[in-house]
Amino acid sequence: MEQVIANGLYLGAQYALIALGLTLIFGLMNVLNFAHGQMYVLGGFITYTVYGQLGLPFPIAVLCSGLTLAIIGGFMERYLFRTVIRRSHREESTMLLAAATAFFFDAVMLLIFGEKQRGVPKIVKGVFNDYGIILPYDRIVVGAVAAAMILSFIAFMKYTKTGRAMRALAQDRVAAQLMGVEVDRYTMIGFAMGAMLAGVVGGLLVSITGVNSGIGGPISVKAFMMIMIGGAGVAGGAIAGGFILGMMESVGLTVLREYGDVTYLVIFAALMVFLSIRPNGLMGKPWG
Amino acid sequence: MPTLSRRALIGAASALALFAGAHAASAADANLKIGFVGVTSGPAAAWGTSNVRSMQTLAEWYNELGGVKIGDKTYTIEIVTFDDQKDPKRAVEGMEKMAQEGIHYVVGPNVDDGAAAVRPVAEKNGIIYFPYAFPKELYTAPASNAVLGMIANYQSGPAIYKYLMDNKGVKKVAFVAANESDPLSQRDSGVAAAKALGLEVVADKDTYQNDTRDFTPVLTPIVALKPDLLVLSGVAPANAPLLIRAARELGYEGLISTETAQDAKVLEEGAGELANGFISVGGASTPEIASDHMKEFVARYTKKFGEYNDESNTKVYVLDYILETMKANPKAIDNVDEFKKTIDTFEAPNPYLKDPDAKLKYVGSTSFGQKRQVAVPMVVNEYKDGKFETLFVGTVD
Numbered sequence: 229m230e231q232v233i234a235n236g237l238y239l240g241a242q243y244a245l246i247a248l249g250l251t252l253i254f255g256l257m258n259v260l261n262f263a264h265g266q267m268y269v270l271g272g273f274i275t276y277t278v279y280g281q282l283g284l285p286f287p288i289a290v291l292c293s294g295l296t297l298a299i300i301g302g303f304m305e306r307y308l309f310r311t312v313i314r315r316s317h318r319e320e321s322t323m324l325l326a327a328a329t330a331f332f333f334d335a336v337m338l339l340i341f342g343e344k345q346r347g348v349p350k351i352v353k354g355v356f357n358d359y360g361i362i363l364p365y366d367r368i369v370v371g372a373v374a375a376a377m378i379l380s381f382i383a384f385m386k387y388t389k390t391g392r393a394m395r396a397l398a399q400d401r402v403a404a405q406l407m408g409v410e411v412d413r414y415t416m417i418g419f420a421m422g423a424m425l426a427g428v429v430g431g432l433l434v435s436i437t438g439v440n441s442g443i444g445g446p447i448s449v450k451a452f453m454m455i456m457i458g459g460a461g462v463a464g465g466a467i468a469g470g471f472i473l474g475m476m477e478s479v480g481l482t483v484l485r486e487y488g489d490v491t492y493l494v495i496f497a498a499l500m501v502f503l504s505i506r507p508n509g510l511m512g513k514p515w516g
Numbered sequence: 517m518p519t520l521s522r523r524a525l526i527g528a529a530s531a532l533a534l535f536a537g538a539h540a541a542s543a544a545d546a547n548l549k550i551g552f553v554g555v556t557s558g559p560a561a562a563w564g565t566s567n568v569r570s571m572q573t574l575a576e577w578y579n580e581l582g583g584v585k586i587g588d589k590t591y592t593i594e595i596v597t598f599d600d601q602k603d604p605k606r607a608v609e610g611m612e613k614m615a616q617e618g619i620h621y622v623v624g625p626n627v628d629d630g631a632a633a634v635r636p637v638a639e640k641n642g643i644i645y646f647p648y649a650f651p652k653e654l655y656t657a658p659a660s661n662a663v664l665g666m667i668a669n670y671q672s673g674p675a676i677y678k679y680l681m682d683n684k685g686v687k688k689v690a691f692v693a694a695n696e697s698d699p700l701s702q703r704d705s706g707v708a709a710a711k712a713l714g715l716e717v718v719a720d721k722d723t724y725q726n727d728t729r730d731f732t733p734v735l736t737p738i739v740a741l742k743p744d745l746l747v748l749s750g751v752a753p754a755n756a757p758l759l760i761r762a763a764r765e766l767g768y769e770g771l772i773s774t775e776t777a778q779d780a781k782v783l784e785e786g787a788g789e790l791a792n793g794f795i796s797v798g799g800a801s802t803p804e805i806a807s808d809h810m811k812e813f814v815a816r817y818t819k820k821f822g823e824y825n826d827e828s829n830t831k832v833y834v835l836d837y838i839l840e841t842m843k844a845n846p847k848a849i850d851n852v853d854e855f856k857k858t859i860d861t862f863e864a865p866n867p868y869l870k871d872p873d874a875k876l877k878y879v880g881s882t883s884f885g886q887k888r889q890v891a892v893p894m895v896v897n898e899y900k901d902g903k904f905e906t907l908f909v910g911t912v913d
Contacts, residue, residue: 231736232733235732235733235736236733238730238732239733242730242810243636280785291766297809321911335557336555336557338557338561342565342822342823343556343561343562343566343760343825344753344754344779344781344782344823344825345562345754345755345757345785345786346782346785347754347757347782347785347786347787348785349788350788355765355767357767361766362765362766364765433729436730436908437729437730438754438757438758438785438786439559440559440754441561442557442558442559442560442752443559443727443729444753445558446559446725446727447727447729472843473636477733478733481724481734481736481737482733482736482737485721485722485737486721487721487723488695488721489695489723489725492725
């Protein structure tokens, strides 16, 4: 059971970090970014290229992933989403745009990086094996970095001027504007931060799970599940959703293994019941 | 009367010469379209992409040599591709597109449900297709238009388990498969084969979502059962290194095998030395058996696409089978009934193997009651330090 809990916590930290960027963008702009998984994949490929192919240090590679995605995210907000939001009166236009960018990223990455699964050398060798828990050291490092990033993100949103401005925007866009918050500027920063988080987590996890050009869609679906559990647009909800999903997967795959692949069936059924009771998730209001 | 300038005259003469040249070329060379319907995008893109790229490499090579002579005509080979996105509905659309273009020979689809879905379209429109899918009903009478393009797991699995029982002392075996039709059917036939050989099957229900990125939770309970052999049934090349790595990091020390083709580079990057000893089914590229022709194919593929894919070791064959069968009976070029007649007696040298006695021929009588399978050598490989080494070579009849 110790191993099952350790697996769940590790998965949860991964998932929470993936979901944070998605929920940030949703909270600020009410946009469901279907390309979030593709941004994660692009971050993974950048780290693969910089660390795995060019041989530069892993932290620099992850930094490159984060910076590149932040720039791409900024441009996407400025020239795509802002334009569509201004010109279209229908909310689903942004969803269509997000879906289109997801397909675009998929096609471009397949063209550039090919169809193969890619991986990089382990960042730390060896396996921790004690107290009934087996956990490779590289997972411990990645899990710790993920936890540190989650805490830093919460602190940033809570204590910095930029974070407070973004929280104000998420709570009430018009009121924030009337109070002098520069809506366009902070929306762009928020979108760039969301994309950056996707890039960083993609870069971090390429050292554990590798990356291939076709996994963006499934990653997005899992991220949506997490924010539905926790409550869309709420940072604490994304974190809670990530850990709950990670733990449900880990426990389900052990306890239900005798019955075949019913773990996700049970998770989806539980999610449907849960959403019918709490349609806004666990913490269904922006930024608590 | 207006006079033509010298420049206009030269221009008209050039245009005429170009037109005449083009006309002459088209009279000398007819076009022969061969189709592909399979998956070239999404998580399983590697399966179809290695098919398409093998076909494109060969077509370019043959066209460069002046085309392929079938009967008294020489043909330029054109590959027409359709990405079915691993969706049976799209596969049907793809096969319909091939029919509209007048194509009679199609490679693919890559998965069971796609191959089953296109059957009515292929039979109605006179198309012979070469799926990379294993359901026996596709190849057993009354079905007659599908020809299996590779070795099925129910053919290679028993051979691998027997070898490992005899040579590595394997007694206990565990199976794990993705929760999709192909891997699940491969797992079931693998379990049956293992039981028939007298092996103790300690896990036969464990599955995972095909988009799983972290397999530690999936493998934790299986590794605890301490099997001698862990079979990754129908594993996608993208998942194989992740499964191997997770099993080894959890302390699993037994053997790991699969009956699908894998790529050495993917294993090296994804699992490194942890993948040493991994057993899979390959084709013809190991140095022990590959001919110079095969080596040139690999070199051309690498030059054209930047990187070779070892899955093409099995997928290189089908285009040659189609063309060589047409050479044996030129009427088959637009008449699949003639193709079917030729299947039973067809034989040609296998250019990809060193062995001068190796032949291209259709097999499948034992498994399907009729010859509806291409004879790809059943090369069982062991991965070691970035390369495959041949463990043994088997045959299918």
